[in-house]
Amino acid sequence: MSTTSDQPVTGGTHVFPRGLQLPAAVSANGATVTTADGRRILNGSGGAIANSVGHGRREVADAIAAQAVSVDYVHATQFTTTALEDYASALVAHVPIDDARVFPVSGGSEANETALKLARTYHLARGEDRHVIAARAGAYHGNTRGVLDASDRAQLRAGYEPWIGHTVRVPSANRYRDHRSGVELAAETERILQEVGIHKVAAFIAEPIGGATLAGAQPPDDYWPAIQRLCNANGIVLILDEVMTGFGRTGRWFAADHWGLRPDIITAGKSASSGYWPLGLCLSSGVIADAVGGAGNFAHGFTWSHHPMGAAAAHEVLRILERESLIERAERSGARVAARLNAGLDQHPAVGDIRGLGLLRAVEFVADRTGRTPFDRAERVTERIVEAAFERGLTVYPSTSCVDGSVGDAVLLGPPFSSTDGELEAMVDILIDAISATLR
Ligand SMILES: Cc1ncc(COP(=O)(O)O)c(C=O)c1O
CATH class of the missing domain: 3.40.640.10 (Type I PLP-dependent aspartate aminotransferase-like (Major domain))
Structure with a gap:
């Protein structure tokens, strides 16, 4: 089967894929990626923490x-x-x-x-x-x-x-x-x-x-x-x-x-x-x-x-x-993102650490806050949160080895610096919701 850019990829792809059942992105603007089936996904991960000025810059x-x-x-x-x-x-x-x-x-x-x-x-x-x-x-x-x-x-x-x-x-x-x-x-x-x-x-x-x-x-x-x-x-x-x-x-x-x-x-x-x-x-x-x-x-x-x-x-x-003074903006936006993450997750029993600088922000998850004990990797905590966020319209970046290079669970936010305050708030709120739904 052949595909064109505005059709979902349903099978028969000749691409060596990096993920399973990937939706096709058909447009990208600012902090939003739109898929062939009409979903609008906020790019909270900036791809692989790579997007600084936003999508679709003429x-x-x-x-x-x-x-x-x-x-x-x-x-x-x-x-x-x-x-x-x-x-x-x-x-x-x-x-x-x-x-x-x-x-x-x-x-x-x-x-x-x-x-x-x-x-x-x-x-x-x-x-x-x-x-x-x-x-x-x-x-x-x-x-x-x-x-x-x-x-x-x-x-x-x-x-x-x-x-x-x-x-x-x-x-x-x-x-x-x-x-x-x-x-x-x-x-x-x-x-x-x-x-x-x-x-x-x-x-x-x-x-x-x-x-x-x-x-x-x-x-x-x-x-x-x-x-x-x-x-x-x-x-x-x-x-x-x-x-x-x-x-x-x-x-x-x-x-x-x-x-x-x-x-x-x-x-x-x-x-x-x-x-x-x-x-x-x-x-x-x-x-x-x-x-x-x-x-x-x-x-x-x-x-x-x-x-x-x-x-x-x-x-x-x-x-x-x-x-557009986007680097100064990244610093200011980062502080707002950190404050909102802290307000929403500070008391969560599975949130061990909220950290980062500017618009590189991370949340680390632990099975036990006192001992800072990581979850068993078999529980796929990071993967489940990333999936839950995506279902809710947000990309976040996974880290499955943040303890020592082999175990640990964390997600990173690294959105475009040009993201609006409203978009950043929505990203944090979706992430908090995805975490709460995954780690009840
Ligand atoms: C700190 C650091 N160095 C190097 C790389 C590799 O860059 P690339 O994937 O463009 O080869 C990455 C990618 O995530 C990175 O985060």
Whole structure:
């Protein structure tokens, strides 16, 4: 059977699916996705926490169309483009990295692959054979074979163990489940790195706050400054994976700004293009880029890296973020969402923690609040809440491993920053209703 965009997918699909019985989306506008059978779904998850400026922006479509008829594509080893040069110049003003350089790719996993290889190449260029990558427990850095090793989610790693296992695992920073101070966590991190030989450590990669695995888990306030000091003192490249948090999601251009951090590399994706183009970004310091020597010495790149259409789309998204002050809005809206979640769920016996920053908000569920005991995964608490929310007209993002990378239940809200107050209130109310109906 063939399908067209305005028909429901009823069977016979030739797509390798990522879900069962998926409804067909036929239009998307603002914070709402409409399905072929006429349902209007509020995009509380922003897809995979990726939508910043909202669906259906004519100006982004126009920018992509204009770029397609001027220079659609050229290969980055043969040409640069005005679209990319202009975007990079506009972007670096917001990046908390000294003399930042932009390496655009096609997604977050590719951005992290690029960052890890760049860190290794940087050390080699300086005559240091550093190769160890340190990443945290419960990290998520992507799903391609290289960064899967840095990611620490059991269900994604299962079966691929023979290919992975080189990453050195250091503690996560999760105020809800670990009461150590940031200084203590950094000291434990240092102890582990000393054990493997800290002079061999090329890079420390981490999400500023928990993302897809640890569901918005927040570090103690003194954690990041202590980690920055540790990396600086030992010549370790600090890579902040801001694929989920970057471009305003947490109410700052980058989550690094909450702690005044100056990492060596930031990776980004998701909100940078808001989904209008599959874009990832590896943003490195000028020191690293200059040491590597630019073209030729970094044997890395893809057919679609440095794509002018991606730059045109992302530049328009950047202009919208600036023009409509959407990052300030994400901070204000996030506070309102947090207050409403707290008011509705604070006393719920199965709600262990409500957390997050800006418009990255999460609710963690526990079988017992006092002991913070997770539910048995066989109960599929997260999946049932996600389904109940969807039935009520809301997408939320699941986390089924927020305790330690293998167990735990949480859902995340990560709606477009442009969502109206009314839409955000409706999202929170639907989520509370879905939780109450699932966990009576
Ligand atoms: C923090 C983080 N890093 C990397 C990735 C991987 O990005 P992508 O799915 O675009 O490859 C994700 C995706 O969820 C992410 O949240």
